[in-house]
Amino acid sequence: MDNADCTRSAIESLTGLSRPTVTERLRTLSAAGLIHKTNRRVASGGRPATVYEFQPRAYVSLCVDIGEVHTRVAIADLRNTIIEETVLDQRVSDGPQAVLATIIEAGRQLLASRAVKGDRLGGIGVGLPAPVDFATGRTVGWSIMSGWEGYEVREHLAAEFDVPVFVDNDVNLLTLAEHRLVWPEESHLMFIKAGTGIGSGFVVDGRINRGSLGAAGDIGHARIAGYGDPVCRCGNRGCLEALAGGWAMARELRLLQSGEYDGVMTARDVVSTVRRGAPEAMALIRDAGRILGEAVAFATSLLNPAVIVIGGELARAGDQLMAGVRELVYSRSLPLATKDLNISLSRLDESAGVIGAAFLVSDALLAPERLDRVLRATGPAAS
Ligand SMILES: [Zn+2]
Numbered sequence: 001m002d003n004a005d006c007t008r009s010a011i012e013s014l015t016g017l018s019r020p021t022v023t024e025r026l027r028t029l030s031a032a033g034l035i036h037k038t039n040r041r042v043a044s045g046g047r048p049a050t051v052y053e054f055q056p057r058a059y060v061s062l063c064v065d066i067g068e069v070h071t072r073v074a075i076a077d078l079r080n081t082i083i084e085e086t087v088l089d090q091r092v093s094d095g096p097q098a099v100l101a102t103i104i105e106a107g108r109q110l111l112a113s114r115a116v117k118g119d120r121l122g123g124i125g126v127g128l129p130a131p132v133d134f135a136t137g138r139t140v141g142w143s144i145m146s147g148w149e150g151y152e153v154r155e156h157l158a159a160e161f162d163v164p165v166f167v168d169n170d171v172n173l174l175t176l177a178e179h180r181l182v183w184p185e186e187s188h189l190m191f192i193k194a195g196t197g198i199g200s201g202f203v204v205d206g207r208i209n210r211g212s213l214g215a216a217g218d219i220g221h222a223r224i225a226g227y228g229d230p231v232c233r234c235g236n237r238g239c240l241e242a243l244a245g246g247w248a249m250a251r252e253l254r255l256l257q258s259g260e261y262d263g264v265m266t267a268r269d270v271v272s273t274v275r276r277g278a279p280e281a282m283a284l285i286r287d288a289g290r291i292l293g294e295a296v297a298f299a300t301s302l303l304n305p306a307v308i309v310i311g312g313e314l315a316r317a318g319d320q321l322m323a324g325v326r327e328l329v330y331s332r333s334l335p336l337a338t339k340d341l342n343i344s345l346s347r348l349d350e351s352a353g354v355i356g357a358a359f360l361v362s363d364a365l366l367a368p369e370r371l372d373r374v375l376r377a378t379g380p381a382a383s
Helices: 008-015 019-031 096-113 153-161 170-182 240-244 246-255 267-275 279-303 313-317 319-332 352-366 368-378
Strands: 035-040 049-054 060-066 071-076 082-088 121-128 165-169 189-194 198-204 307-311 342-345
Touching (some): 008 019, 008 049, 019 035, 019 049, 060 082, 060 096, 060 170, 060 352, 071 096, 071 352, 082 096, 082 352, 121 153, 121 170, 121 352, 153 165, 165 170, 165 352, 170 198, 170 307, 170 352, 189 313, 198 279, 240 279, 246 267, 267 279, 267 313, 279 307, 279 313, 313 319
Parallel strands (some): 060 121, 121 165, 307 342
Antiparallel strands (some): 071 082, 189 198
């Protein structure tokens, strides 16, 4: 409603609240800086009316996307627009103490560069490349993140900044950003991140489904039969990501010992070789699309999404990857599951993770219950 002609009487009729209640709420929101009063002519014409406008920069969020080889830190406003961001060359394998210390320093610098006072930092959102117990903000289970098991990421950052901190799996944040920005009208969406590893996120009935322990969508280590049994970095054999993950494809190309692929180490390197038309790399990524399609087809039958979005570094290979995914999903799923199914490449760029983190914070901050707490803490005199 923030773009509408938001007058007091419009708010009264929309909410059904009494005039004194609306007046009191508007006063409190103004005092907290969340809305601004202005006089202008409304669309219905007539005399200029007092219109209330949402002030998205009343609070900012600190948004963090911790990746395997680098970390993105940003500040965003309450409309989830990135105000400033920076990319840190920090490997998640450096461990939580080192990684979080660098993030804290970068976050403070970003806030200082935009002269954001401490009381205008509304919260922190963090994405991690591991299953996360969303309720506690702790990593759970095994992961590629040695030293992070059970680490209290939320406590660590809350102790530094004294604001609410929300920690989630990185693919859930990509899913959230893609859903809200690109497919807001869809209630059932599946997002596949095909990068160094492979993960997925689900929107079910309009909400992110995290599963009982935060491991929902962790499909990278599901076994896919019929494509060989290469060893995975988890220690098992034949996992989805050991067959179709960026790291595994890079390994496969190096094993050719043709000399052409000696320096291919990452998902990005693999995509570069595909784009330059290297035949072995192109064959490999088409196979990867089909293998990924096996897993996606199964999930499609299980969850009946309206939209499947393929993102992550390997998605930059475009149709080379997508052809196999489409082929398998349509041939392995029942017609009802694929009727009206849309399979698309992600439309967001590398900032999607931090934007997802911004949504996490703004959703929580603007939820009626929490907003009440923010307003009470701010107090009417704190404008
Ligand atoms: Zn595995």
